[in-house]
Amino acid sequence: MMQRQPGRGFRLSLVTRCAALVGTLLALGVLIAMALDRLLPDRPVLVFIVCLACVVPISIITIRSQIQPILSLFRALQGTVTSYKDGDFSFSLHWPQNDELADLVAAHNELGGVLRNQRLELVQRELLLDTMVQNTPVAMLLVTEGGPIVYANIAARQLLNHGRKLEGNQLSTVLEHASPALREAVGRGGDGLFTVPGQDADGEEVYHLARRSFSLNGRKHELLLLRLLTLELRRQEVQTWKKVIRVISHELNNSLAPLTSLAHSGAELVRRGQPERLPQILATITERTRHLESFILGYARFAKLPTPRVEPHAWPDFVARLADEVPFRLAAELPPEPGHFDAAQLEQALINLLKNAHESGSAADEVELSIRQQQGMVRIEVSDRGQGMNDAVLTNALVPFYSTKRTGTGLGLALAREIAEAHGGRITLNNRDGGGLTVTLILPASPA
Template sequence: MVRTPADDNTCRAELHEAAQELEKFRQIVETAELGVVTINENHEVVYMNAAAEAMFGYGRQEIMGGDLSPLIPSEHRERHRNYVERYVRTRRGKLIGHTAELEAERRDGSRFPIHISFSTAEVAGGLLMTAILRDLSKEAGLEREVRQSQRLAILGEMVATVSHEIRSPLALIGGFARQLERDPDLGEKSLNKLNIITHEVERLEKILNELGDFSRPHKYNWMETDVSQVVEHVAELMEPEINRAGAQLVVSRNGSLPPVMADTDRLSQVLINLINNALQASGEHPKVEVSVEPESEGVLLEVRDQGPGLKPETIREIFTPFFTTKAGGTGLGLPVARRIVEEHGGRIELANRESGGAVARVRLPTAPAIQQKLPLDGV
């Protein structure tokens, strides 16, 4: 049979149409929010979409053509390889065509929960196995936030009731004690006892105030803010206290900062808390360094001390309400600071420095990035 130019044109048109159809499906898979990873019979990755790259922290050029193992927690790698080999031999498997919730491993070694479904296809005489992945860590985070909000609501009601019942008699005790302290006929032993009473009353009042600050919903006055101006304001505000302590506060700004959406008073509250903690950790004649610089997603604020550093168990518990390593501390300052930072759409962490001492890092997103994270008005 002789092919005509018309036949060639028809064939080219059909091939072009097929290529367009294939590209359409490729774009659908490539832009899907779910991760897609396909391996062959040899446990080698033959495809990985953009969502899977973001999920695991690897570029596809690092994974495709190589073994699947980097995406699997180390203790499960050999078992998974054996499962694939058995399926290739028998064409039978418990998970094919079903879904499961498993644990995956990112490039940085961190683990995260995933929802995964498996499917297979025979292509050009070979077997391809595809996993469709959904990262459950965000959903787990939302569940934790809901539970935390519920706990805070209950705690807020309890604190309001208890504070109301305690504040009045506490104020009377403190008031009467201060009056008696001014009695010229009071003996030294009695005066010392009254001093203890007034000191403990003040401590209890401080606990009530901080507990209320921790449990009450915060109202924010949002505005575009230059974080370096907040740092300068706090440094000026704390200068008398710094001088009294014989301390040194060194402030540095590195690079041009993007604006963040913030309540400057609340952000100042966080910074004051972190600087006070650094001063208390650094011993006599402390030096505290505060730096602010731009980073990929916004602004990084660091407060560094020259103290002995933090024990691992302290780092794990440091943001737990009422946990404190300071004599007379309430254990509420850092939980309040974390809440404020998170309600700014940011995050806060404490770690040890290689050169000694500890560092508090506060990361805040740029103004446009936080718009969807702002609490509702009045919250």
Template sequence: MASRPHEIIPEPAPEPLPEPVRYRARLRLSSRSRLALCCLLFSALGLAALAQFYTLNLQYSAAVIAAGVGLWLLLSWAIAPLRREILALNLHAQNLQDGSFNTSANQLQVTELKPLANSLTSMSAQLRAERASLYQRELLLDTVLQSSPTAFILTNHTDTVLMANPAACQLLHQGKKFNGSKLFSLSNLNPQLHQAMAAKQQGLIRFDSSVQSVWHLSVSQFQLNQQQHWLYLLKPLTREIQREELNAWKKLLRVIGHELNNTLAPLSSLAFSGKQIAERQQQADLSQLFDTISERCLHLNQFVQAYINFAKLPPPQITKINWPRLINQLQDQFEFELLGDLPRRDWLADPQQLAQLMLNLLKNAHESGSAPGHISLRCIELANELQLKISDGGGGIAQQLLDQVLVPFYSSKPQGSGIGLTLCRDIAEAHAGSISLRNSTVVAGSPAVSGLEVTVHLPAATDKETIPTSDRH
């Protein structure tokens, strides 16, 4: 088969170069100038017609020129409202461009421009309302960010902090603002938090802190102004986790208490019957054995009842506290010194539960080995809370144990049950408050003595709406 000759494809002809665009200078005249030019042209045509058909003299020429000037004045007067309206509309449009939405377009006698003026006025009102709504939303968002216990940190692609709310400043920089700083160059940044934030690892983080030790880190990435940004959210979960742990302990205590009571009741009955039989048979050793069993059953029953009472703490019955009566009840049980004045404002709480809380704290203070003269109570009224401080001179608690004394069943006493301070914390949280402990070195009325200071924080509005729902059941 003969091979086909190669086809020769002609090259496309080069496209002609575009001719350079020539811009003609255009004379831009204002409306008044164009009107004057038209009147001048009219006068020139009138003079030309006069010279062509009539005799050109001074009187006729002056009349034609006067007619042109009069026409110019008449037309200027006629279009003056239009010019003023257009000027007002231009000014209104410039105000809208500059962000001033409080002006309106002047509506004169030019009917054709009224729809445009109405549209601009309606646009101004709509933009004004939207700006007011946006401002209110920004104000609400800023209020939420400033008052939220969740720490917010916003950084750009270079890890420069653009925004940090007060909770973040308190957590990461001892309450000082650090906007504009590099996030990972902060000297007070916790090593565990530094590692989690650098790795963008979301989840629970535990700090070595006695106030808020458990936090949840959430990291989000988004684009803003065509740049990458990171939003870090740190939510405190210590109170929630402690409450859930406490509820779990209470459920366990109720189950264990029920089973122990079902066992102790027949044991006590059998021990009592055995003792009577041993006494009739005059077997002293056997009778003493049954006495020991009965005593231990009684002691174990009291021990179980204490835990059951803790697990069945009823919701607080809120009422106004009678402070003189409460202090007298406390002083009838334990000796302590009242420092300062009693609260002057009306504070709402459950009197019985608050008295139980204070009795437990005073009992612990006396059992710490402190001299009675070193035990004191001070009431401090703040704008948003009441602080009840109980101090002793019993030497305090080791710093590493301060976080554990509020855990159920933990006790530093050989014969302690581990529910005293836990019950105090439960009562305080049932009133939407809290309890904190710290070692102190100064006790009023005595030389410098080391001891423990326990502070009960009760909020100002301890009504039923402020009590956590989980603590009412």
């Protein structure tokens, strides 16, 4: 079938070409037979033999001339497909005829163009990623299991090998020349912080080591990330000290200003000979002094929390002593097994939590304490029906010196968190359905 396509001339399909070729060869054979029949009458066998001798070679030559370019195209297609498998997409093909094979070649070339563009985009992304990885301040090492280092960025080379190449070296060999703290951090496994001597004589550098394992090309690899945290920790330390100073200054001013005024008033009363009001002034001075003393002692307890002395304690006796300090309702039966904890520290933490529950606006009879033991852990919950906490307060409630109370120090929850973590546990805060808050201490049921 012949069709005219824009920009490509008439289209002659393979079926039409083959049919025309066969028809031409048949017509040629008929003409030769007719001519031989006139030259050699009454000799049909000879005419047939001579006709075959003429038509068959012509047919073979003609068909071969038509098939040979198609076979060459198929070999070229096979070669380009092999190149595509090898990642080489630079080849394209050309077919001079306007037929179905031309459509196949055009589709093949379009596929090659798409693959080339994808490869180019991939190379550009890899270049961008490599540029970012190489210039990041985080030292990165990719190590095969039991094998050499296969990748290291600039920061890793500067940290571990004075800027020289690390690829191909064993990690153990490289660590022989590193600081003992780094060797210890890598040797103990897992993530963690470690400190190495800084460039200054009295300075130290704090690093965070993160490790991740994964499989790459069927082999197990490990990625080590070493991040310098000294500057960030110093900035956080400065901010923390600024906040501490602001809180202490505010509390001192709130106490010292009235004390100064009361002392002046007392002196004035003595001068006037009116001592009858002195007991009231002295009582106020005593109350403000005790408040200031308790404030300073709160900071001292948080800053000097000793290592907990973990000992077995019966829960009924411990809860009875706790009830003498702050009222609460026991929400569940106590575990029969004794707990292992520092009684003084845990009592201090729970007193702070119970006082917070009473100050939350909750009714006194709705402040509950629950102690349960399950899966090798002790779960201590202090619940109330107060106002609860919004998302912002929940996020910062455990941060030292953070408080939403006008006279709060922000140390109660922070101290409870410090005590829980010193025991090898943790603390969580969750709003309750129907209003209120639940603070949960999760501690090990047995000593480590």
